[in-house]
Amino acid sequence: MRLAGAGASRKKIRSLPIETPGTKRPVHAPSAADLLAWYDRNRRDLPWRAGPGATPDPYRVWLSEIMLQQTTVRAVAPYFVRFIARWPNVDALAAAQLEDVLRAWAGLGYYARARNLHACARTVLERHHGCFPASEVELTELPGIGPYTAAAIAAIAFGARTAAVDGNVERVVARLFAFDQELPAAKPQFRALAAGLVPRKRAGDFAQALMDLGATICTPRRPACAICPWMNVCAARRRSDPETFPRKARKRAGLLRRGAAFVAVRADGCLLVRSRPARGLLGGMTEVPTTPWTNDFDAGRALHAAPDLSHGKPRWRRVPGIVTHVFTHFPLELVVFRADVRAAAKAPADARWIPVAELADEALPNVMRKVVAHALAGRITPRAPGGLVRAPERRLAGK
Numbered sequence: 001m002r003l004a005g006a007g008a009s010r011k012k013i014r015s016l017p018i019e020t021p022g023t024k025r026p027v028h029a030p031s032a033a034d035l036l037a038w039y040d041r042n043r044r045d046l047p048w049r050a051g052p053g054a055t056p057d058p059y060r061v062w063l064s065e066i067m068l069q070q071t072t073v074r075a076v077a078p079y080f081v082r083f084i085a086r087w088p089n090v091d092a093l094a095a096a097q098l099e100d101v102l103r104a105w106a107g108l109g110y111y112a113r114a115r116n117l118h119a120c121a122r123t124v125l126e127r128h129h130g131c132f133p134a135s136e137v138e139l140t141e142l143p144g145i146g147p148y149t150a151a152a153i154a155a156i157a158f159g160a161r162t163a164a165v166d167g168n169v170e171r172v173v174a175r176l177f178a179f180d181q182e183l184p185a186a187k188p189q190f191r192a193l194a195a196g197l198v199p200r201k202r203a204g205d206f207a208q209a210l211m212d213l214g215a216t217i218c219t220p221r222r223p224a225c226a227i228c229p230w231m232n233v234c235a236a237r238r239r240s241d242p243e244t245f246p247r248k249a250r251k252r253a254g255l256l257r258r259g260a261a262f263v264a265v266r267a268d269g270c271l272l273v274r275s276r277p278a279r280g281l282l283g284g285m286t287e288v289p290t291t292p293w294t295n296d297f298d299a300g301r302a303l304h305a306a307p308d309l310s311h312g313k314p315r316w317r318r319v320p321g322i323v324t325h326v327f328t329h330f331p332l333e334l335v336v337f338r339a340d341v342r343a344a345a346k347a348p349a350d351a352r353w354i355p356v357a358e359l360a361d362e363a364l365p366n367v368m369r370k371v372v373a374h375a376l377a378g379r380i381t382p383r384a385p386g387g388l389v390r391a392p393e394r395r396l397a398g399k
């Protein structure tokens, strides 16, 4: 239950003192009331967000927070609307088939989230009688909910006085205090600084206000300091170098992996696909057969891994160009082979034929949509790209 609506008195809202050592404290403490007043005037109208003064629905808050992990608001919005129309509450989602949830998720990326989403809905139904728990501790015990998501749900859905610290909030906090310790090592200090800002009342609105500030004003590049509600207390603005915060340790880029993908097209317009193992990268999703993706891929031996199509006599031909895709931990390059085979061609035991026209209903991840589009010269259109670039429990700027 939210503690106070959007119209709560500004006089009653106070921030805790900031006492974390090692920061260059602003002359005046940032005022939660100033941020909330700005939020009341400028809040983003998002499909999962309760209206001013309305009680948030924990199911919608949870669903949106899971979808928003590593993904932009723009990419998530249409998926959220479709999910809510099809599964309007946790009971409905728990009763759904996992395959249907994966299909509806296809294109949003990070597919472990979809499996956890389904598992979480069932757990909430079985363990909590269909009601999300309000405590952060109990929330983190649910599938797919880490510390950030638990804090966001606790604050937004239940008004808990807790700080939900994602990439946007880290950026705002780092600039506000010109906090020069590096991420990710200094995450606990960032959390402490953010926690000190949370007011006693309207904690949910405050969490969303910070998210909105980071997404629309305190952006990674060219922050709009002149219209920021905290411009007078911001240490980085006074130093004129806000873009240099937050400080980050240099990331080691993942090693490039390479492989081959095989697109077999039957004379009756069907395409050969298989399901990936339930666990691991793209677990349970649909793919065309491929070689393993490795750092030492040998293109000259790729055809040894081509699927065996009895009665099909495939003649594989290399499709010019390569398909590239970037996963969280590594970039991938795939060469694509295509074979047009007879209608009598039989699928290997671990694969199946599906009509090309029905591909859009498959749980086909973006990398496979790219492969198929490449092989079929654009006969299917990749769905929304999902904008996925960060590690779990982090969210993108611009959300």
Ligand code: SF4
Binding pocket: 172, 175, 176, 217, 218, 219, 223, 224, 225, 226, 228, 229, 230, 231, 232, 234, 235, 236, 237, 242
């Ligand atoms: S004044 Fe500028 S740098 Fe500081 S919090 Fe506001 S937008 Fe960010």
